[in-house]
Amino acid sequence: MTTNTFDFVGGGHGEWKVISMATVSGQAMETVTHLDILPNLKNTLNRGIWTLTGFTSNVRYAEKAEREKLIAVQQDLGRPSATCAALIPIRKSEAWWAMAQDDRRRIFEAKSHHTETGLKYLPAIARRLYHCRDIGQPFDFLTWFEYAPEDSDRFEELVKSLRTTEEWKYVDREIDIRLTKA
Amino acid sequence: MTTNTFDFVGGGHGEWKVISMATVSGQAMETVTHLDILPNLKNTLNRGIWTLTGFTSNVRYAEKAEREKLIAVQQDLGRPSATCAALIPIRKSEAWWAMAQDDRRRIFEAKSHHTETGLKYLPAIARRLYHCRDIGQPFDFLTWFEYAPEDSDRFEELVKSLRTTEEWKYVDREIDIRLTKA
Secondary structure, three states: OOOOEEEEEEEOOOOEEEEEEEEEEOOOOOOOOEEEEEEHHHOOOOOOOEEEEEEOOOOOOOOHHHHHHHHHHOOOOOOOOOOEEEEEEEEEOHHHHOOOHHHHHHHHHHHOOHHHHHHHOOOOOEEEEEEOHHHOOOOOEEEEEEEOHHHHHHHHHHHHHHHOOOHHHHEEEEEEEEEEEO | OOOOEEEEEEEOOOOEEEEEEEEEEOOOOOOOOEEEEEEHHHOOOOOOOEEEEEEOOOOOOOOHHHHHHHHHHOOOOOOOOOOEEEEEEEEEOHHHHOOOHHHHHHHHHHHOOHHHHHHHOOOOOEEEEEEOHHHOOOOOEEEEEEEOHHHHHHHHHHHHHHHOOOHHHHEEEEEEEEEEEO
16 A cells, blocks of 8 residues: 655664754754654554654645646656755744735745746755645654755755745744765 | 544434435445544544544635635634535545646636635535545545525535536545534
8 A cells, every 4th residue: 555644753773864953943853863764554663752744745836837847857766876865844834824825826936936946956856845734743844855965065055045035934943854874 | 732633423423414425426435324523633432434534724726815705704613503514525536636736726716716606605605624635535625514404505506506617527526415413
């Protein structure tokens, strides 16, 4: 059985080794040394020190032309060369969620160029978005990125540029966890 | 603790008595005589004959002007006069979910006038949308409506008019359950 729901288990062992954990905004998380990503259905035992759960879903903002560009260039997760990763759990404020779809879209793309910026770093940076606001989690999104060590500078550039956008003014909790394949 | 996730438990007892269950499209559901709606967190025992789980979430299509109109006229659930209800679980096809946000919005509102149609029946028909596609449920949405017996004809009109829209061509499973306060 396939699932769209995954547990990000932070603890003392796992497939990914934690290099750094930085609190960008809001409350910190307990430090861990390793991370495992497991299908939620099969994960009844391994809860680690903390577990963040999220699900993949349909696209919420990307329009057809943007989506076609993304599909054309994006890479799958799990490339052997992509030994660097980042898990960046994010929560947005109530003000963000109280907005209607068109207002959120306007800030997301017209003002903040979220998809356009992401596209600039494809195919080097592979990424996947997990949603968790609706399932009682402490974050709204778990953003996951994989890249090769030689693309580390480009990844820093991507993260930096998103954090200066108008969209990011609505981010009220953000933890930046960097990892390497264990 | 408040929750946004609710169980719709169909069985032999409950707050709502089932008047009819009709399979509009797709696979039928087992017939039940009653329905209870319970916060998912507190519901560890009562699973009934079937349980459908869904969560409330932010608006996905309504734009600011539409949303303000909705907020201005819509009524809360639980009005003493609203002794009639309908639970209409719906699943949309893979073709729907494969579309980008702008294409879905175009079919939802520009072509199918979903919000505009709903607005015509406010405040008589109170409704709430529960999402469940992302949490491994057999439906994508649980739509819930409450109204007074004297508004029954208007409710039939609303349901009929939505079912003739282009949006509804993407509905591949739909069960129409009518209820009255037990």
